[in-house]
Amino acid sequence: MKIKVARTSGFCYGVRRAVNLAFEEAIHGDNLYTLGELIHNPQVLEILKQRGVRIAKKIEDIPESATVIIRSHGVTPQAKAALRNRSLKIIDATCPKVARVQQLAERAVRLGMHVILFGDSEHSEVKAIAAHAEGRTSIVKDRKELDAVISTIPTSDKISFMAQTTQNIALWKELVTHLLALRPDAEIYETICGATDERQNEVRRLAREVDALVIVGGFQSANTQRLVEISKNEGIPAFQVETEADLPRKELARFETVGVAAGASTPSWMIRRILHSLDVTVAVKPSFLLFLLEFWRFIVRSNILVAFGAAQLLYAASRLQGIEPELPYQIIVAAYIFAMHLLNHFTDRFTTEINYPARVGFYERFRRLLLTLGIVATASSLVFAYFLGPLAFIIIFAMSLLGLVYRMELFKIGRVGPRRLMDIPGSKDLFLGMAWTVIIALLVVPASGSRFTPATGIAAFFVFSLAFTRSLVYSIRDVQGDRMVGRETVAVLVGESRTRRLGAFVLALSACSMVFSFILGWTSAVSLFLIVNLVYAFIALWLTRSESNYSDVFFETIVEGNLVLSQLAAWFVHLSGLA
Structure with missing residues (x-):
């Protein structure tokens, strides 16, 4: 059996906005209610319930001083007025597309028109729109009902025709054609959401x-x-x-x-x-072919690919500093990254279940093997670092310790604010970028007996920009799941668009530093060739705008491919004698 996936699917803008508002409020507040179901998805509602968001069927069910979220489908004007008369904090999560239809209905009534609404009469969105039209509304679901309604409206009355935002676009067009044939003076409003049409x-x-x-x-x-x-x-x-x-x-x-x-x-x-x-x-x-596919899945899901990619990035960072990249340096980096990524997935099963369901079964299946490899990798990184000198060993030991305590509760339960390092807002993306910078760009300096130079700073910023934006790409991809489990990544904190702009700014700044460092003679021509990796990272960041759903293996292969490309670029410059 072959599987084909729709190019466009998942949350539309209005639903995403409502869910984001609910989870953001759940993180920073309590005593939170939604008036009716926020969206029509039981799994999301269940996670909201776990985050302390309760559903109130009636306004009377909401206690004083509580926070109430108006659902994405909207509510009647009467309900809004009743909420305002209470001591409540109101967050209006009505979809902007739905709010526009409500406003059109109100306008039509003020102009003395009769509103015909194509939709499901029992749907909460339709009920709210009809209420905004103050009763001068007829709801139809097909051509037969439209004919019946038109026959009751005097020819002297003007008609305003609009639709529920999630209706069938093909049927809507048929009804519009039919209505205009009967009443050419009818006003038609295209109110079906573009996401619905897509x-x-x-x-x-x-x-x-x-x-x-x-x-x-x-x-x-x-x-x-x-x-x-x-x-x-x-x-x-x-x-x-x-x-x-x-x-x-x-x-x-x-x-x-x-x-x-x-x-x-x-x-x-x-x-x-x-x-x-x-x-x-x-x-x-x-x-x-199937064997090769399964083998590649193992390489990606076991974190071997990202570990290998990090080692390739070390090669590029070393060449950028004019340091000969030795194999032990790459082994240390690969072992450390492999062990820390395994630790992350094994200790955060809930997040993995939400964002990477394919990995859950994989980790259960290879649990003993992966845990053994993780222990061996950690020990290997420390042993190799020990033989490279005390400072290299201290760096690896400190970074390994940081990786272990990242999820540990360091503060007392009663303390206000984050109790773990991972609870610090934005820490996942920022700490990952900094950890990669230390391990990949800075470790090679004491390990090789070299001195810190301006090229070290350029290499450090280059590594940080790639690692940081790489983390942003995953954070944007996983933003819905991260919100639901309470993980405050940069994408959760500032939104997907601002996250892309932040990543683009960091990459642009890194590209400028690479050019200026070459002009000033701090780095060789390799700095110019490595700009290709910054462009690659920008494209990966930009492609997160797509609503396409890719498999975890394909997605990670594309993202981690940039790390491998960095060594190829640096290697080419080295072999060609340009540096």
């Missing part, structure tokens, strides 16, 4: 390429149900699932090609869990 078109495209579709999303999610309807209308079997437990494995096994798409209220980590579960389900005949 996801529906993507399902139509996939339907032409696959034998069946798996649609991931909450069973109460209107936009997800619409994707199921579209798939069936295209003549393709569709299976809606909320989690991997809902996958009809026996039925799916009958199809050669299966597509996977998701609604706008489905988090990216759930999509990854579904893809991993399908990947495990797929029965593939043994072949040499």
